[in-house]
């Protein structure tokens with residue numbers, strides 16, 4: 247009710263794999279999500295009409311029809327087409343000509359509100375450790391889309407969004423980690439202030455592609471099998487489980503090595519008075535046993551800060567969107 251009276255505020259996680267929107271409704275948060283992917287099929291009036299009747303999200307682009315979001319995998323499978331992705335490794339893909347209209351459509355479908363243009367707080371990844379800041383194109387393009395849609399926006403670092411979502415009990419002090427499709431994003435927060443953040447370009451897509459390289463399957467098939475049945479169970483249920491475990495371990499190892507390196511930079515580190523928690527979130531952190539595996543590798547490493555506990559976020563797939571909403575509600 248109150249939302250219809252005022253401007254609504256939306257937290258938006260613009261991820262390589264999925265775009266997730268969070269808004270407050272009553273006392274709790276409400277989520278919507280769409281796969282950040284599309285397929286493109288030749289235009290015909292009959293196909294257009296059928297898609298319309300089935301309420302399948304699509305748009306006409308010249309002589310093709312673009313089907314985006316959650317419907318994309320079904321059509322890709324049905325028509326034996328490769329699914330295309332507007333983003334790669336956490337950023338808008340400048341080489342994909344359809345990326346801007348597709349992302350715009352997905353955002354519009356998730357954010358639309360009945361009470362005028364909403365205010366949107368969207369997540370942005372951090373630059374990779376030791377790499378030049380490569381976010382300019384991504385950030386400017388998203389802002390252009392929002393400006394065309396007449397949304398008022400601000401952005402929040404993705405790792406910080408994890409902290410805002412999950413670490414109210416430590417007064418927003420601790421490490422937020424989002425393990426997504428293209429990137430793992432890490433932020434160290436001290437009393438809600440960002441002390442440092444970086445990304446690691448190894449996450450779910452890296453696991454899928456690496457496993458596919460070993461087994462000879464398509465990466466998309468590996469992704470589906472991974473999402474449906476992978477867990478760390480300590481013994482190998484089959485070849486695929488074993489290969490997935492190898493690359494999951496590889497990814498966790500790279501993430502921890504990057505944390506070790508970043509947190510050793512004493513010039514940028516806040517002087518923490520007590521041990522701080524780590525929160526793990528994102529689709530790649532969801533398989534059963536991930537937290538334990540991460541903890542085991544972390545305990546074996548020698549991280550230059552003291553960790554009080556390692557938690558899995560309450561709902562790993564919506565953490566970033568929820569944190570962006572928390573930031574939006576506080577700041578906008």
Ligand SMILES: Nc1ncnc2c1ncn2[C@@H]1O[C@H](COP(=O)(O)OP(=O)(O)O)[C@@H](O)[C@H]1O
Nearest residue numbers: 261262263264426427428450451473528529530
């Ligand atoms: N249940 C699951 N088990 C394992 N991996 C999953 C699961 N659900 C999603 N993923 C993987 O998580 C990644 C996407 O995570 P997400 O947090 O949505 O990423 P992004 O922020 O990059 O969009 C993909 O690699 C996907 O395959």
Ligand SMILES: [Mg+2]
Nearest residue numbers: 259261426566
């Ligand atoms: Mg994400």
